Amino acid sequence: MFKPVRKMSSITALGVSLMLPLGAVQAEVADVDIAALQAQMATQQAQMAALQEQIEALKSQQLVTQKEVSKVGENIVTRTPSGDLLIGETTLAIGGYIKAQSTLSTNGFADGKASEIVTPGSLRTVDERQGTRSSFSARQSRFNIGTSTPVAGDTLTTFVEVDFYGADDEANEFVSNSYAPRLRHAYGSWGNWLAGQTWSTFMDLNGLGEVDAFGQHASAVFVRQAQLRYTQPFAGGSLQFALENPEDAGDDQSLPDIIGRVNFDGSWGHASVAAMARKLSLDDGASKDSKWGDAYSVTGRFPTFGKDDIRLQANYGNLGRYMGLRSFPDALTANGEIEEVDAWGLSAIYRHFWTDTLRSSLAYSRSGLDSSGTANMTDSYDTAFVNLMWSPIANTTLGIEYQRFDLEEVDGDTFDLDRVHFSAQYNF
Template identity: 75%
Template sequence: MFKPIIKITTATVIGASLMLPLQMAHAQATPAEISALQVQMKALQAQIDALTSQQQATQKEVATVGKNVVTRTPAGDLLIGDTTLSIGGYIKAQATASNNGFGDGKASEIVSPGALRKMNSDQGSRTSMSARESRFNIGTSTPVFGDTLKTFVELDFYGSDNQANEFVSNSYGPRLRHAYGSWGKWLAGQTWSTFMDLNGLGEIDAFGQHASAIFVRQTQLRYTQPFAGGSLQFALENPEDGGDDQSVPDMIGRVNFDGNWGHASVAAMARKLSLDDGTAKDSKWGDAYSVTGRFPTFGKDDIRLQANYGNLGRYMGLLAYPDSVVVDGGTENGNIDSIDAWGLSAIYRHFWTDSLRSSLAYSQTGLDSSGSGNMTDSYDSAFINLMWTPITNTTLAIEYQRFKLEEVDGDNFDLNRMQVSAKYDF
């Protein structure tokens, strides 16, 4: 409850002061009267000082409370003092029907080369439902020293499911997706790799699962320098090649171009692959390159293209190809050798109406190094879907998915899957 603000003006004080000489002008004041008037003036001054102090305290209280009051921004976020707090995410329910016993009937199973290799062609179809992809995030934005300090944390439920079951609870552990802070041109924390361009993914219900997708989140230190029509980025990112022997961060550079014509981006990466098992010790530098583009075509339609080449390893296709191998035999026996691969994809999105759309996607990858045994020789995928947004923040989808993996030794793994989903953004 605020106290009323009483405003003491100079005119009020002057008016009160002028009353005394006007009264004294009509009669000669006695010493006793003068003394009484002086007492009255002192009392009046004390009241003025008290009211002024009260006014200043009330104004300070109003200013302090105003800084902590919670309001809404035009975008619907919360404004707490100088900090804008945004809360978001989505609830997604999905159901899948897969052949070859894929995923033991788990609708939440992400299609990856590792998961495809576990299929059994002697088994029939599997159907299941899941809400595991649902996610929740919190972000803040605060002006600090002439720039904006931003933070972002996001979780989904693809964490450990050792204690989960589909009999009663269908419980799944939360998993960290993003956790980073940025100020000005600098970013530190876990988020999408600088080697990855989200524009290359397209609107596919099986998010990030097409064969040639560059898809990695990891901790990094990134610097972004904007320029007219784009930006230049450099980053040092967490190194990993499966052996935990790395001593040098992955070094990545990217240049983005944006305009009314669309978006194009080129990235390059240098990484040091290491072998250090206590007996053998070796290292080798690898490099990789990625080009992506998103271009409008007719109406609201667009096409997204991606081409990748080099020592891609875990960066492409959810580890379709190894980062490196240890040479067995020959003059390089026991040394480390990098593995090169390539990947191409095209995704076309067509709007039937403003609320109804489809995406057609094809992705192909191949080994560009010598390989043997169960190493991936080629990995392809295709998708076609229909997505409908009947009301705000709601998307209903049905999608056909086709995956094919072939190993160097000739073994093949094929998966056909239908997926339907209901997604509610908040």
């Protein structure tokens, strides 16, 4: 007999009995999947950790590279605010100028290829029977390189400069106008010390003024030579002491020239006093003799009205080659004895600014012999200059200057020269 209730119960019981192992299987499968996922995640985490290590390694390598680049960058050329070159810790300055000159001279004055420079020796070549001569030149153009480097708590400075007034042997004015370079300056300084070739410590640039006949006025102390110099600054100035190359009539002497200078600077202007002692010797293989000579120099530069200034210079003593481009000899020799030659020199230079870009300088200088001399020695030497300088744009100066030179010898012979000088200077 069919009993539905019993049948359903049986089916239900069977289903339940069948479902029990199926759930267990599903739970087992779920457990297996979770374990696999966990293992996979662990693998991925390990991979991520390895990847992170690689990233950190790359970052470290990049940092090292940046430091190396930065270190290399210290030697890359850059510019300072003033326009100089900076290489590491060394500042490199390149400068100079191009200067074109033209002169129109009387009395046949044309001293070879250096006719733009008038010396007492070249002045003696003039001939009043001859007419005017014109000359063009760019030999005064110059080039210089300077460096400054911090070294041991101070600054090491070097400077080298050349122009083109070198030997004339290979020069010509027919085709190439070739001129040899000439050393002007070559020195190094560190702290208070300077060694090398530069302006003599006996010379004060403040006494020269702005004239195209640079260093050619009669009383100018104008010498560049090798030396060892010590400078001690003090409030309002400096004290200098130097041993410099000795020279007398083409002969090196046994002791260096000994020079001391004291400089004073302030809003009132500049003043300087220098003294020199030099031993003059005669040693020609037949006679020996020596004498000590001394010389003194006083210079000043003082502001006057507006931008104007006046420059003064007075020199006295055994000046010889130091003054006036060797207007007077260092010494005379006679009967196996040597005797120093004393001379004196005075100059005044006034500069007036017509405008900020237009200015003029008026200069007069006179020197004379203060010892007994032979017939053809210089007894007196005078120079006078007046100019007009115009700087229409930066680093450029155009000039015209009238120049007068008068020289008289002990025997009464005279030599004079009138000259007009034109110039165009371009600084870089």
